[in-house]
Amino acid sequence: MSRPAPASYLFRGTALPWLLLLPQLVITGLFFFWPAGQAVWQSLLREDAFGLRSEFVGLENFADVLADPTWLAAFGRTLLFSGSVASLALISALFLAVQADRNIRGASAFKTLLIWPYAVAPAVAAVLWLFMFHPNIGIFGRMLNAAGIAWDYKLNGDQAMLLVIVASAWKQVSYNFIFFLAGLQSIPKSVLEAAAIDGASPRYRFWTVVFPLLSPTAFFLLVVNLVYAFFDTFGVIHALTQGGPGKATETLIYRVYTDGVVNLNLGSSAAQSVILMVLVVGLTFAQFRYVERKVHY
Amino acid sequence: MKRRTLGMASAGLALPIAAPALAQGGPIEISFWHGLPQPLGGLLEGIANQFNESQRRFRIVSSFRGSYPETMVAAIAGFRASSAPHIVQMFEVGTGTMMSAGRAVKPLHELLAETGVSINFDDYLPAVKGYYSLSDGRMMSMPFNSSTAIMFYNKDAFRRAGLNPDQAPATWADIRAAAARLKAAGHEMPFTTAWPTWCQVEQLSAIHNTPLATLDNGFGGLGAELAINNPLMLRHLNTLVEMGRENTFRWGGRDGAGDALFANGSAAMIHASSGARARFVRELPGGVANMGVAMLPYYNDVAGAPLNSIIGGASFWAMNRGPNATRSADENRGIAEFFAFLAQARVAAAWHTETGFLPVTKAAFEQVRASGFYTQNPGADIPIQQLLRGGGQMTGNTRGIRLGGFVEIRVIMQEEMERALQGGQTPQQALTNTVTRGNVVLRNFERSNRA
Numbered sequence: 001m002s003r004p005a006p007a008s009y010l011f012r013g014t015a016l017p018w019l020l021l022l023p024q025l026v027i028t029g030l031f032f033f034w035p036a037g038q039a040v041w042q043s044l045l046r047e048d049a050f051g052l053r054s055e056f057v058g059l060e061n062f063a064d065v066l067a068d069p070t071w072l073a074a075f076g077r078t079l080l081f082s083g084s085v086a087s088l089a090l091i092s093a094l095f096l097a098v099q100a101d102r103n104i105r106g107a108s109a110f111k112t113l114l115i116w117p118y119a120v121a122p123a124v125a126a127v128l129w130l131f132m133f134h135p136n137i138g139i140f141g142r143m144l145n146a147a148g149i150a151w152d153y154k155l156n157g158d159q160a161m162l163l164v165i166v167a168s169a170w171k172q173v174s175y176n177f178i179f180f181l182a183g184l185q186s187i188p189k190s191v192l193e194a195a196a197i198d199g200a201s202p203r204y205r206f207w208t209v210v211f212p213l214l215s216p217t218a219f220f221l222l223v224v225n226l227v228y229a230f231f232d233t234f235g236v237i238h239a240l241t242q243g244g245p246g247k248a249t250e251t252l253i254y255r256v257y258t259d260g261v262v263n264l265n266l267g268s269s270a271a272q273s274v275i276l277m278v279l280v281v282g283l284t285f286a287q288f289r290y291v292e293r294k295v296h297y
Numbered sequence: 298m299k300r301r302t303l304g305m306a307s308a309g310l311a312l313p314i315a316a317p318a319l320a321q322g323g324p325i326e327i328s329f330w331h332g333l334p335q336p337l338g339g340l341l342e343g344i345a346n347q348f349n350e351s352q353r354r355f356r357i358v359s360s361f362r363g364s365y366p367e368t369m370v371a372a373i374a375g376f377r378a379s380s381a382p383h384i385v386q387m388f389e390v391g392t393g394t395m396m397s398a399g400r401a402v403k404p405l406h407e408l409l410a411e412t413g414v415s416i417n418f419d420d421y422l423p424a425v426k427g428y429y430s431l432s433d434g435r436m437m438s439m440p441f442n443s444s445t446a447i448m449f450y451n452k453d454a455f456r457r458a459g460l461n462p463d464q465a466p467a468t469w470a471d472i473r474a475a476a477a478r479l480k481a482a483g484h485e486m487p488f489t490t491a492w493p494t495w496c497q498v499e500q501l502s503a504i505h506n507t508p509l510a511t512l513d514n515g516f517g518g519l520g521a522e523l524a525i526n527n528p529l530m531l532r533h534l535n536t537l538v539e540m541g542r543e544n545t546f547r548w549g550g551r552d553g554a555g556d557a558l559f560a561n562g563s564a565a566m567i568h569a570s571s572g573a574r575a576r577f578v579r580e581l582p583g584g585v586a587n588m589g590v591a592m593l594p595y596y597n598d599v600a601g602a603p604l605n606s607i608i609g610g611a612s613f614w615a616m617n618r619g620p621n622a623t624r625s626a627d628e629n630r631g632i633a634e635f636f637a638f639l640a641q642a643r644v645a646a647a648w649h650t651e652t653g654f655l656p657v658t659k660a661a662f663e664q665v666r667a668s669g670f671y672t673q674n675p676g677a678d679i680p681i682q683q684l685l686r687g688g689g690q691m692t693g694n695t696r697g698i699r700l701g702g703f704v705e706i707r708v709i710m711q712e713e714m715e716r717a718l719q720g721g722q723t724p725q726q727a728l729t730n731t732v733t734r735g736n737v738v739l740r741n742f743e744r745s746n747r748a
Contacts, residue, residue: 046744046745047745048397048398048745048746049373049394049398050373050376050377050398050399050401050620051376051377051620052398052399052400052401052620053399053745053746053747055745070734136486136558136561136563137557137561152547152548154548154549154550155548155715155718155719156719157716157719157721242551244551244711244712244715245548245712245715245716245719246712246713246715246716246719246721247712258708261370262366262370262704262705262708263702263704263705263708263738264370264373264394264702264704264705265705265741
């Protein structure tokens with residue numbers, strides 16, 4: 001990749017390469033750089049909701065956000081939430097993929113069924129969980145209460161957190177499952193058979209042969225899952241708890257929404273978006289730089 | 298960010314479609330965004346259609362924009378993208394924000410003066426008129442669906458617990474006694490509330506003539522501070538927390554979420570908007586015969602209580618299209634004529650009897666009373682009686698609330714109440730935190746809206 005020479009063999013001049021790149025550049029510019037630039041600019045302003053009076057305040061919005069104990073609490077909560085969602089989704093998907101990879105009757109039917117939840121939109125998934133676990137109208141919610149467990153996620157912060165974690169992870173299991181299954185199927189049978197002939201137990205074969213060969217897939221999924229937990233779980237939280245009770249399920253992305261869209265505090269909301277953007281760029285960078293070293297390709 | 302981009306894109310798309318309609322000489326379209334779900338939204342759009350059929354020059358195009366807060370945000374985003382609706386239905390909590398919105402809104406008194414349309418606001422109930430006018434009495438927005446919080450109770454549940462279904466608990470001591478009886482009789486959810494901050498904080502403060510905020514609850518200027526850290530609120534939050542612990546009070550969720558618990562028959566008593574009547578009549582098991590209606594309870598040892606409750610609901614604001622775009626004289630004329638249509642006693646009376654919202658004009662109230670509606674529907678006049686409780690003489694604490702950023706303050710109140718109810722903090726801490734966090738919002742609003 002360090003030598004530009006091959007390009008000039010393929011293309012005479014630079015017009016055609018630019019032309020071919022143009023659609024992607026336009027999309028990136030229009031849907032990423034322009035709005036992101038606007039967010040950065042907005043984060044330096046203090047404005048009324050209608051945008052009629054605006055004042056340049058420098059980094060004051062950032063200082064306010066970073067000094068706000070409720071924002072710092074949301075930060076810690078987001079780490080807990082994202083870590084739990086990613087690990088729960090990865091572990092259960094890996095377990096299911098290993099089971100589905102065996103030679104069992106109707107394996108393809110299982111596979112199809114396991115992939116289905118991915119086709120459900122986050123908000124719809126959340127409503128499904130709402131109808132299952134609502135303390136008064138949900139089937140399981142009523143069952144739990146009938147069994148003597150005081151289940152009321154609308155008032156109990158820990159239960160609310162548990163519910164949004166499980167609902168968010170459930171939504172992501174299918175995606176992970178597909179990738180793990182593909183990863184498992186690409187492991188050469190000969191390697192596994194050789195290990196089996198050498199007398200390695202199934203468990204030993206899994207940890208010494210299968211898992212290392214799966215690690216590129218697992219690493220990719222870890223990045224995707226963390227980004228999912230950070231950004232794409234808005235719909236689940238919005239439909240299930242709206243960040244409550246108290247602030248028990250308010251993650252950073254939900255907070256950006258509340259401050260910007262509900263409270264119309266655009267400067268603070270933009271500052272939080274910029275902080276989030278920096279965090280995710282940093283997170284991805286760290287993952288590729290440090291975690292990837294331990295990955296066997 | 299994304300919303301604005303989308304808003305701009307859709308504005309670009311909408312313009313070429315709207316333009317030919319004008320060119321062909323069809324009626325002038327007046328866009329109207331509202332935040333009422335069914336069945337209320339359908340009834341509201343029905344009124345707009347009646348106006349469309351009553352004349353040929355203008356056509357109101359109604360569209361439902363989600364909940365009240367969502368409608369507010371949509372209108373603001375629309376304004377920033379130069380595609381604001383002509384008329385937006387704004388809930389009472391957004392009134393403070395709209396009054397400070399400068400050229401985003403077209404004040405009603407200006408609109409009427411410019412178009413020469415007249416509406417007799419002297420005929421409006423003082424509580425309604427006062428909420429939407431400046432201190433000198435000039436109207437800023439068009440009152441329409443005004444409600445107040447009242448108590449609904451399930452008569453069957455009362456009967457089963459051996460309580461008199463025709464006598465509602467009048468004081469908080471009565472509520473607790475009734476709730477304990479219901480609980481003892483095996484009822485799972487004796488009492489809940491919809492709109493927790495409106496019913497349990499804002500109305501409670503007004504009824505007991507206690508300030509919610511300084512400067513007459515914000516009517517006196519942008520410098521107001523929250524004042525809910527007072528003995529009355531502490532006492533009341535303690536009551537709710539204790540009832541929660543005794544399982545006689547169930548938190549029904551934020552905003553209007555609690556309505557569902559009464560509508561499906563789970564809750565025996567609820568404090569909710571009088572406008573919820575339409576839904577309860579349709580959904581409550583046993584229907585209207587099973588539905589008891591009463592005024593909000595009070596602490597009978599508080600001197601001077603009870604006074605009038607305050608109004609809620611929404612009013613209609615005329616908006617300019619965008620930061621650099623105003624409306625044509627024809628468009629303003631259409632808006633004004635629609636408002637004048639809404640002010641007719643016939644329209645206001647029909648809306649009142651169909652929904653449970655207040656009859657906003659005295660003429661409408663008289664018309665409904667003369668029709669015998671209140672004798673056929675006992676309890677339908679409870680909201681209006683409650684608004685006139687204490688002689689109808691409003692004080693600075695009972696006129697209403699006009700705080701900027703009040704949507705956010707309500708969220709803060711609900712968060713802190715939730716934490717107190719789940720035992721995460723004491724009621725005293727909840728009030729202290731609410732005041733501290735709420736005042737930050739008030740100061741920020743004051744700063745960004747300084748004239």
